[in-house]
Amino acid sequence: MKRIISGVVMLIAIGFLACNNTKAKEEKAENIQIQKVNDMNNLISIVEISVTDFARAVKFYQTVLGIAIEEMEMDGNQMGVLPNDEGTVNVFLVKGNDCKPTTDGAVLYLNAGNDLQPMLDKVEQNGGQVIVPKTEISPEMGYFALFIDTEGNKLGLHSAQ
Structure with missing residues (x-):
């Protein structure tokens, strides 16, 4: 037992x-x-903004954002590389057969620094359309605005003030 x-x-x-x-x-x-x-430094690593007129899109983003965009070609696609710091999200303007600008789907918010208003003012001056003016999210989260770029993409701007 x-x-x-x-x-x-x-x-x-x-x-x-x-x-x-x-x-x-x-x-x-x-x-x-x-x-x-x-x-991982960022959950998102690459963003492609589809364009139909590459030269027009490069001019629009360089002027509105106040940056220089490096142009290159890869696998038959025209690409514009927006400047970024190492370990941050890579953003590209892309013109290719499978690229279609859209106002539907996810919205990419660009960092507009301390105050988004100066960038937003340049949107319509350069062929874009403001669809939501500078709007406060909350005192802690700052402000946002939405616009349609020259290619027909809906994007946003975000800033602390």
Whole structure:
């Protein structure tokens, strides 16, 4: 009888340890996955803004944003590379067969620095259309505005003030 009880206790102990070991492995895998996500600088790494008239789009964004756009060609697509710091999101203007400007879908908000109004003022002066003027989100989150660029894309601007 002692042997049977010892055997049952032993089986219960083995089952308990096996369950705990599996749970520990699952928790470890989950922690590794969370760590991988947390190690990324940005969840989004590349954004492509579709354009139909490449020269017009480059001129519009250079003027409105006050930046120089590097032009290049890749796999038959014309591309304009917006300047960025290492480890931040890469933004490209892209003209190609599969690229269609749109006002539907996700909206890309461009960082307009401390105050978006000077950039927003340049939108209509350069062929774009303001569809939502500078609007406060909240004192903590700052301001936003929405516009349609010269190519027909809906984008936003965001600033602290």
